[in-house]
Amino acid sequence: MPLSDSPVLADATIPSARSRFPWRRLGKDAFPLVGLVILCALIVTYAFGDGSDFLANLVISACIGTISFCIIDGVRLAVWGESRRPHWLAFGAVIAVGVPAGQIFGARLAGLLLGMELKQLHTLGTTRTSGMLLFTLLATGGVTLYFAGRDRLARAEAAAAQERARAEAVERQALQAQLQLLQAQIEPHMLFNTLANLQGLIAIDPPRAQRMLDQLIQFLRGTLSSSRSQATPLAQEFTLLDAYLGLMAVRMGERLSYSFDLPEPLRTVRIPPMLLQPLVE
Incomplete structure (x- = not known):
């Protein structure tokens, strides 16, 4: 007996090539x-x-x-x-x-x-x-x-x-917007405090001020690179944290000590940028 496919088919997509029979x-x-x-x-x-x-x-x-x-x-x-x-x-x-x-x-x-x-x-x-x-x-x-x-x-x-x-795309966009907003809130706060400390150190401790300026440049370079991508490797995020904590160590002196432990298999794992810095702060 005859068999025919359904007359009710999706019409959302029109075939681009009619010459090739399916x-x-x-x-x-x-x-x-x-x-x-x-x-x-x-x-x-x-x-x-x-x-x-x-x-x-x-x-x-x-x-x-x-x-x-x-x-x-x-x-x-x-x-x-x-x-x-x-x-x-x-x-x-x-x-x-x-x-x-x-x-x-x-x-x-x-x-x-x-x-x-x-x-x-x-x-x-x-x-x-x-x-x-x-x-x-x-x-x-x-x-x-x-x-x-x-x-x-x-x-x-x-x-x-x-x-x-x-829905997942909208959720990802919303999360990305929240992270960017958080990043925008974190950076000016930290930057103004650092510049204020730098201004004071230039007069009383120029070598220390130079170290703080070097760490600030490294941190801003890493932040600019991370802000231009939707995900960064953990290794890059740890480099950014190293610059941030180095900057804080110049400000806080012996009151701050830290160490990093990033297993090799996790170095290439990608995460949203600036995800770890709020935890460190």
Whole structure:
């Protein structure tokens, strides 16, 4: 029996290249066709028949289903591509053509493969052909509804994933803004205090003032480099902290002592800039 993909497809993205037919998608869509063909052969054999000729019914179902599937899904992929949603009226017309065509040519092909005449299946107007057409249409409708539900679920999951990604991006931006605001609050406070101390040391202890000025230059150079990136390695952050604590050590003298212990595997771990300095302060 025929298998067609859902007429309800996402239309958010229009394919950029129409010349390349999506054979991989056609093959992926064809996987459920095997199960549907077997199911239809079982129904025809045991529900509508006497339980005999299952293999013949399987061949007939496979021929009709394959040709109908190739017509319906092939036209859909060729005209609308993988991501555009077919218009329901146009896709209905494709099904209305694909089902009888699959019935007629599939029955003829099955007759050739089985070596028997199947006029009652491919001659329009006969009772058997009309019944098989109705059965094929019902099977196509059921499969179409199944794929419609599957595609709606896939679109809902994709929309949810996009919303989560957007929320995470907004959260990261907010965190980055908070860190930049914190950095803007820390630097002027420390800078003004350091300059005030430097001004006093120039007159009473020039060598110490020179050491403080060197540490201040190193700290400002490291701060400028960190402020231009969204993440810095721990090694660079520790270098910045070394300059900061060296600057504080010049101000506080023997009252301040410190040491660093950064394991080698952690040196390249990236963190937001200026994340450790508030903890040190």
